[in-house]
Amino acid sequence: MSVNDELHEHAEHAHDPVSRRTGAGMAIIAACLAVVAVSGHIETTEELLAQQKASDQWAYYQAKSLRRYQSDVARDILAQMPGDRAAKAVEKYSLNMEKYIKDGEEIKKKAEELETESALNGRRALRLHFGEVFLELAIVFCSLAILSKRELFFYVAIAGAAAGLIVAAGSLLVTR
DSSP states (O other), X not given: OOHXXXXXHXXXXXXXXXXXXXXXXXHHHHHHHHHHHHHHHHHHHHHHHHHHHHHHXXXXXXXXXXXXXXXXXXXXXXXXXXXXXXXXXXXXXXXXXXXXXXXXXXXXXXXXXXXXHHHHHHHHHHHHHHHHHHHHHHHHHHHHHHHHTXXXXXXXXXXXXXXXXXXXXXXXXXXX
16 A cells, blocks of 8 residues: 555545544543542542551550550559558559540541542542543444454443543442
């Protein structure tokens, strides 16, 4: 095939309405895919970040629990000793225990909130990733439409893209 024949063939393909429409549709779907993919990656990152923060809070909670236990042991030992100094130390360790219990409750609440946030981000990310799959399949069907010159593949691609966008948009509705 000569260069002129190839140019003529490419020019015919450029004027083919199915190819032009499918190419334009493919470009739009690819742009939507990029937005959904980046959004999915952001949600996944937020999920992991919240989970890491929750893990840090649980470690902090455990440290406070250990300090409370140490104050409890020290208070019990000092309670067995006679004298004013021992009584003052018992009072000091009792106050420490109360403080550690109060701090522990606040830390636990924060850790649970972060775990809830992480789970929410995970559900959003999952929807975005499923939407991404539908959009990728839509691009494949657009390619098939161009290669086979069959409009049916283009309409399947549009339906797949619509499904992908609906599933991805559903991530905005996830609240719990």
